[in-house]
Amino acid sequence: MSVSIKDVAKEAGVSIATVSRVLNDIDVVNEETKKKVLDAIKKLGYRPNIVARSLKTQRTKTIGILIPDISSQIYPEIVRGAEDVANIYDYNVILCNSDLDIEKEKEYLKVLKEKMVDGVLYMSSSLDDEIVDLVNELDLKTVLVESKDKEGQLPSVTIDNAKATYDATKYLLDKGAKKIAFIGIKKDTNNAWSNRYIGYENALKDANISINEEHLYFDTLKTKTGHEGVLHILQSKDRPDAIVCASDEIAMGAVNALRENNISVPNDVSVIGFNNIYAASVFYPKLTTISQPVYDMGSIAMRMLIKLINQKTIEEGHYVLDHQLIVRDSCK
Structure with a gap:
């Protein structure tokens, strides 16, 4: 037999209204009474009707988390940090994976609105105007993670991605590299990842080194991109002596492709990654990389x-x- 709010009130010796105030965390209930109600809830195993409660309070104590690629090793750690805080404040989490598909992102935002989530943590493969407009149209309380919209309308938590790859590229330059390639995302894509190319570009510019277009390869952040990127770059007459990669997965694909072509890392070509995923520390050679506090x-x-x-x-x-x-073994 299901337990009702009336049963909880009777067990605690208080009114139904008092139980409701405790459930909705309204401060007017004193600590002694609140403890009686919480003890009664625990003893009886009462679970409030979330739908009925949300209709009354306009809150569901639920938060949507939208990530672009569940196979990437950085997003589970971001979600873990978010979920640990959500648990402290008694919020439930709905996790959505957009598969780097902007149409899927838009559909998920609409679904989360229909589910009456109280807010959304949004990690996007693209922060085009249509996405920001949709967030505003749906009136979803939203915080961006990893990226920032162009106008800075939405609150965000990021690192300086351009500065990070600037530092990575400068590290290679300081080690004597002159012909540095880049594998990653195009700079005109509207997300955090594209800024990683901008940092690389600025570092070479400050060192008065021209960018060799044959040393650039743009696609996704996956391992396959690193492998294909190296095969493309090796067609150049002037082989690079270092490669900046926009993710550790790209870096691992790049190292494997170099190895298949009898090119030693780091003796012949230095390779630097981004994100400091766990695999970067156990891959051979262990990857020098950029760490962000995910x-x-x-x-x-x-x-x-x-x-x-x-x-x-x-x-x-x-x-x-x-x-x-993070300096390891993949750079000369």
């Missing part, structure tokens, strides 16, 4: 979103967290 990105973003939901002031609208160059 767990912190998720946890900070969730705290921001919960403040937004509860109409509290956000101290900082756009958090830019620190990145770090």
Whole structure:
């Protein structure tokens, strides 16, 4: 037999209204009474009717998390950071994977609105105007993770992706590399990943080194891109002495392709990755890479979103967290 709110009130010796105030975390209930109600809820195993409660409070205590690629090793760690904070504040999470498909992203945003989520953590493969317009049209409280929209309308948690690849490229230059290739995402794509090319471009410009178009390859962040990118770049008459990769997966694909062509890493070509996923530390050679604080990105973003939901002031609208160059064995 199901337990009702009336049963909880009777067990705790309080009114139904008092139980409702405790369930909705309304501050007027004193701590002693609140404890009685919570003890009764635990003893009876009462679970509130979320649908009925949400119709009354306009809250579902549910947050949507939209990620672009569940197979990438960085997103589970971001989600873990977000979910740990959500659990502290008794929010449930709905996880959506868009498969790097903008149409799927738009559909998921509409579904999350229909599910009456209180807010959304949004990691996107594209932050085109149509996505930002849709978020505003649906009136979804949203915090961006990893990316920032062009106008800075939506709160965000990121690192400085351009500065990160600038630092990576400069590290290679300081080590004596002169012909540095890049494998990643085109700079005119509207997401964080495209900024990684901009950092590479700026570092070469500051070193008065011209970019060799034959040393560039753009596609996805997957391992396959690294492998295909190296095969493309090796067709150039002037072989590079280093490669900056926009992800660790790309870097691993690149190393494998170089190895297949009897090119030693790092003796012949240095390779540097991005993200510092776990595999980067056990791959051979262990990858030099850029680390971003992915767990912190998720946890900070969730705290921001919960403040937004509860109409509290956000101290900082756009958090830019620190990145770090992790030096290992893949660079000469």
